[in-house]
Amino acid sequence: MIRFDNVGLRYGQAGDAGPEVLRDLSFNIPAGGFRWLLGPSGAGKSSLLKLMYLAIRPSRGRLSVLGTEISIAGRRALALLRRRTGVVFQDFRLLEHLSTFDNVALPLRLAGRPEGQIRADTTEMLRWVGLAQKLDQHPAELSGGEQQRIAIARAVIARPALLLADEPTGNLDDAQAARLMQLLQELNRLGTTVVVATHNDALVRRYQAAALVLEHGRLVGER
Amino acid sequence: MSRLRPSGFDGLGLRRALAGRMLPFLVAAMAFLAALALGGATGATALARHWRVGPAAVLTVQVPRADAAAQDTPASRRERVVALLRATPGIAQVRPLPDAELVDLLRPWLGGRVAEISLPLPGVIEIRLAEGAAVPEGLAPRLAAAAPGTLVEAHGPWLRRLSILARSLQASALAALLLVIVIAAAVVAVATRAGLAARREAIEIVHGLGATDGYIAGRFAARIMRQAAFGGFAGAVMAMPVLACLAWLAAPFIKPDMDIESQIGLLAALPAPFWLLLPGLPAAAAAIGWLTAQATVRRWLRQLP
Numbered sequence: 001m002i003r004f005d006n007v008g009l010r011y012g013q014a015g016d017a018g019p020e021v022l023r024d025l026s027f028n029i030p031a032g033g034f035r036w037l038l039g040p041s042g043a044g045k046s047s048l049l050k051l052m053y054l055a056i057r058p059s060r061g062r063l064s065v066l067g068t069e070i071s072i073a074g075r076r077a078l079a080l081l082r083r084r085t086g087v088v089f090q091d092f093r094l095l096e097h098l099s100t101f102d103n104v105a106l107p108l109r110l111a112g113r114p115e116g117q118i119r120a121d122t123t124e125m126l127r128w129v130g131l132a133q134k135l136d137q138h139p140a141e142l143s144g145g146e147q148q149r150i151a152i153a154r155a156v157i158a159r160p161a162l163l164l165a166d167e168p169t170g171n172l173d174d175a176q177a178a179r180l181m182q183l184l185q186e187l188n189r190l191g192t193t194v195v196v197a198t199h200n201d202a203l204v205r206r207y208q209a210a211a212l213v214l215e216h217g218r219l220v221g222e223r
Numbered sequence: 224m225s226r227l228r229p230s231g232f233d234g235l236g237l238r239r240a241l242a243g244r245m246l247p248f249l250v251a252a253m254a255f256l257a258a259l260a261l262g263g264a265t266g267a268t269a270l271a272r273h274w275r276v277g278p279a280a281v282l283t284v285q286v287p288r289a290d291a292a293a294q295d296t297p298a299s300r301r302e303r304v305v306a307l308l309r310a311t312p313g314i315a316q317v318r319p320l321p322d323a324e325l326v327d328l329l330r331p332w333l334g335g336r337v338a339e340i341s342l343p344l345p346g347v348i349e350i351r352l353a354e355g356a357a358v359p360e361g362l363a364p365r366l367a368a369a370a371p372g373t374l375v376e377a378h379g380p381w382l383r384r385l386s387i388l389a390r391s392l393q394a395s396a397l398a399a400l401l402l403v404i405v406i407a408a409a410v411v412a413v414a415t416r417a418g419l420a421a422r423r424e425a426i427e428i429v430h431g432l433g434a435t436d437g438y439i440a441g442r443f444a445a446r447i448m449r450q451a452a453f454g455g456f457a458g459a460v461m462a463m464p465v466l467a468c469l470a471w472l473a474a475p476f477i478k479p480d481m482d483i484e485s486q487i488g489l490l491a492a493l494p495a496p497f498w499l500l501l502p503g504l505p506a507a508a509a510a511i512g513w514l515t516a517q518a519t520v521r522r523w524l525r526q527l528p
């Protein structure tokens with residue numbers, strides 16, 4: 001499902017490339033698996049997630065996501081792969097010029113779903129995350145917690161095969177965080193592979209699952 | 224509500240990023256120049272064709288003392304020359320100019336009472352050569368032998384120069400047109416790049432959500448195409464009065480028998496390509512806009528993985 005084989009990553013072009021931020025990563029996450037991604041700030045968690053959601057390509061080694069070998073995949077194949085991947089970003093990455101509804105509906109529109117289905121699914125999803133009353137508001141008019149819930153709704157609306165989340169509970173209160181974890185577990189139970197990067201030890205203790213532990217760009221433990 | 228209008232869905236926020244009036248204005252200016260260049264090329268083509276099949280094929284023969292009897296025959300010198308010309312192969316038409324017509328021709332030079340001036344006017348014969356035929360060899364000496372003093376005047380050499388001039392004008396107009404196309408494409412590319420820079424973050428987000436290069440390029444190209452088509456239409460409309468005026472001025476040279484004083488005559492004086500400009504320029508501008516935007520965006524997207 002996700003396979004890292006001796007993967008290394010450095011930023012910058014070949015001529016003035018920086019130091020390796022990820023080194024010698026080799027691990028497997030099976031289809032339908034759940035992994036915490038743990039490690040101190042600067043350990044390379046976000047870079048590892050970027051590799052998984054295909055925002056960057058590895059500098060060396062082999063990476064395979066959802067069964068597709070990244071180094072040989074064409075641009076269109078990568079785009080289709082991204083549609084099967086949902087991502088909750090730490091900084092939300094919402095489109096400021098679009099309403100709540102249109103932000104959440106965007107993955108369905110890109111996938112070319114019929115407008116009737118888009119309307120039904122998006123309304124239902126926004127009701128589920130408690131934003132049914134704010135369909136027409138823009139991200140700038142909403143609180144950090146509300147924006148995070150939009151980001152979560154957008155990530156899961158197209159029922160992705162792979163769901164990646166970077167500190168998804170950072171702006172949520174305990175009740176909302178618990179609801180999010182229930183959602184992630186439910187999606188995982190239905191077959192979605194889930195990887196969640198977090199600093200929240202309490203959350204990790206409460207929801208026991210396998211973890212990848214990074215330090216200084218290296219994988220120092222799998223548990 | 225925006226969600227009820229998905230066809231106008233502006234996922235990349237291009238409505239603001241590519242909202243300026245600069246692009247339609249610049250394209251309108253380009254279209255105006257293109258229309259003038261096309262008008263020039265069309266006019267030059269018509270003039271060149273006219274000269275090739277018109278006066279270029281006409282010779283004038285002057286017979287002094289035309290009414291005097293020719294040597295050894297009862298016929299006049301004029302009749303003798305006409306008979307000789309009619310017997311010469313390669314000559315399609317021989318037309319002796321009646322005296323009245325000759326007087327008309329001379330009136331601008333000699334005044335209204337030219338008929339009363341006792342001036343020995345030569346007989347003038349107009350010859351039209353058969354299509355593609357050259358001036359028959361030895362024609363002038365043969366005519367001079369039949370009626371001494373007869374002159375043959377060919378318009379060929381200076382008309383050939385005019386023809387070359389017309390073709391040069393045509394080439395210049397086409398070069399100007401090509402240049403306008405290149406500049407229009409450059410203007411569109413700059414506008415597209417500015418739009419890409421302004422919407423970089425939105426493009427990265429949409430790209431990350433799985434938008435293909437074709438989707439993103441298509442959004443830009445559709446918007447730029449509409450603006451370019453509008454500019455092309457405006458430019459064509461602005462150019463029409465100017466071109467109509469030029470066509471009216473050129474009409475007597477191209478179709479001398481045309482009644483350009485009447486409105487219908489004026490409309491008929493406008494060559495067919497003129498009427499193709501109105502649909503043609505916006506279509507061409509739209510095509511240039513669409514193609515350039517597609518190429519620019521797709522090239523830019525290469526920097527994303």
